[in-house]
Amino acid sequence: MLGIIVPLLMLVMKIEAIAVSSGSFNDDDTARHYNSRYSIYDESYKVDFRYHNHTEMHNFLRKTSSRYPNLTALYSIGQSAQKRDLWVMVVSSSPYEHMIGKPDIKYVANIHGNEAVGRELMLHLIHLLVTQYGTDDYITWLLDNTRIHILPSMNPDGFEISKEGNCEGGMGRYNSRGYDLNRNFPDYFKQNNKKVQPETEAVKQWISKIQFVLSGSFHGGALVASYPFDNTPNTLFQSYRSQPSISPDNDVFEHLSMVYSTSHTKMHRGESCSRTQPGFKNGITNGAEWYPLTGGMQDFNYIWNGCMEITFEISCCKYPPANELEKFWEENRVALVNYLAEAHRGVQGFVIDEFGNPIERASVIVKGRDIKFSTTKYGEFWRILLPGNYKLEVSAEGYSPSEIDFTVIKQHPTLLNVTLHSTKRVGENGEQNQQQQQYGHGINNQGVRPYPHRDYSIHYHPNGATNNGQISDNSNGILSSISSGFNSFVTNLFG
Ligand SMILES: *[C@@H]1O[C@H](CO)[C@@H](O)[C@H](O)[C@H]1NC(C)=O
Ligand SMILES: *[C@@H]1O[C@H](CO)[C@@H](O)[C@H](O)[C@H]1NC(C)=O
Ligand SMILES: *[C@@H]1O[C@H](CO)[C@@H](O)[C@H](O)[C@H]1NC(C)=O
Numbered sequence: 001m002l003g004i005i006v007p008l009l010m011l012v013m014k015i016e017a018i019a020v021s022s023g024s025f026n027d028d029d030t031a032r033h034y035n036s037r038y039s040i041y042d043e044s045y046k047v048d049f050r051y052h053n054h055t056e057m058h059n060f061l062r063k064t065s066s067r068y069p070n071l072t073a074l075y076s077i078g079q080s081a082q083k084r085d086l087w088v089m090v091v092s093s094s095p096y097e098h099m100i101g102k103p104d105i106k107y108v109a110n111i112h113g114n115e116a117v118g119r120e121l122m123l124h125l126i127h128l129l130v131t132q133y134g135t136d137d138y139i140t141w142l143l144d145n146t147r148i149h150i151l152p153s154m155n156p157d158g159f160e161i162s163k164e165g166n167c168e169g170g171m172g173r174y175n176s177r178g179y180d181l182n183r184n185f186p187d188y189f190k191q192n193n194k195k196v197q198p199e200t201e202a203v204k205q206w207i208s209k210i211q212f213v214l215s216g217s218f219h220g221g222a223l224v225a226s227y228p229f230d231n232t233p234n235t236l237f238q239s240y241r242s243q244p245s246i247s248p249d250n251d252v253f254e255h256l257s258m259v260y261s262t263s264h265t266k267m268h269r270g271e272s273c274s275r276t277q278p279g280f281k282n283g284i285t286n287g288a289e290w291y292p293l294t295g296g297m298q299d300f301n302y303i304w305n306g307c308m309e310i311t312f313e314i315s316c317c318k319y320p321p322a323n324e325l326e327k328f329w330e331e332n333r334v335a336l337v338n339y340l341a342e343a344h345r346g347v348q349g350f351v352i353d354e355f356g357n358p359i360e361r362a363s364v365i366v367k368g369r370d371i372k373f374s375t376t377k378y379g380e381f382w383r384i385l386l387p388g389n390y391k392l393e394v395s396a397e398g399y400s401p402s403e404i405d406f407t408v409i410k411q412h413p414t415l416l417n418v419t420l421h422s423t424k425r426v427g428e429n430g431e432q433n434q435q436q437q438q439y440g441h442g443i444n445n446q447g448v449r450p451y452p453h454r455d456y457s458i459h460y461h462p463n464g465a466t467n468n469g470q471i472s473d474n475s476n477g478i479l480s481s482i483s484s485g486f487n488s489f490v491t492n493l494f495g
């Protein structure tokens, strides 16, 4: 099944990929050699369908990295409040180095400690990717052209106190200090006074260091793919019914959600988990339309980092008995792999100067989609887009801005190199700096990239949202506190 789904797309992308390759992928011989070399160990390299506690999970990841040193790398992005490492496994044919021109993507599971299915599925996904490399063409192509970072548990402390068989409730949902980590991120729309937790800080640092192009976050308690925005601007009259909060990339988010829900064996049917929950057309929903929340991770990924993140609710029961894990794996297996390939859709390229040197931190905006993103230190950029005609606005300090028309087609990503011409003569730096500050859209000292331009009625500047409560909560008013009371009620019911 996996090999059949995108063979045409694959072939074309392979050719395209060679054009921007840094020469770091394996040829077919290496891949075959790799697989045969390890076949003698494959019997003992497996993941059981049962829950793995923190130690067992770590052992599996370590075993994987020693079995597959050329395909995996294990690193910790920091520690939980109770000092458990937040382990990330990279799976790629270039696990130790970013492949220039190729996207880095991520999966994050178990942000709510008692939503345990995603955590286990991440281990099975890692196992699938490393064992199928060199055998399954699609997976081989994926690992040769993408670096996949997998954080199986963002909330290991919560998981340790959660109980198998508990389908509902909040025990283990929060970190060990009682914070909901999916309410702990800076928020563009509303002030978030919650004290930043170590798990959240680790993830924020992580995504500021690596320019992730695509991301998925795994939850339980419902069956739906939920996309940004999760939050809504304050309006004069707060409505009791949840309204959709539509982002400028709504078409892309709907598409990405549909890729997952239609590749999932059940999600696309949109059946509700219980009488108290809604059903969802095609198994997808706008986050705020379901219920608005402040401080969520997916809006933060998108608004601050230009990374497209979707929240996947993959089990009606938050922590189902282990004997159901195999069923969940079969439901999600194809979707988990298909979603990752979406990083290769849209436009990608380099911003360079007239001498061919990369320009770091150039600002890139697809006209009409106000979320700004920035080039990496190699001058790279990526943007997931559906087929159509677009205009790219590229600017960087010391260069004349440039606008380029381009077309995106379905079959493969559009490669676009943008050359900017210097306006700078030696010694004129001071003036440039001033200009950047004038709009307040530069990257501040926390690496925070604010969301520019949109004229929402009332919003807090992201700088306010990241502080420790210096800005008092004075413009929310009583209507808003009614609605946030309602939100936290709904939140406790669902994922
Ligand atoms: C984790 O599981 C292993 C094997 O079942 C067990 O020996 C160990 O005590 C567990 N660790 C914790 C902290 O529960
Ligand atoms: C990893 O790749 C290198 C270079 O391609 C090769 O020399 C080495 O044998 C490989 N290691 C393993 C364990 O396959
Ligand atoms: C785009 O620029 C990159 C980096 O400078 C280069 O490797 C690549 O060949 C260029 N691609 C095209 C299509 O010009």
Ligand SMILES: [Zn+2]
Pocket (backbone or CB within 6 Å): 112, 115, 218, 219, 220, 494, 495
């Ligand atoms: Zn959740």
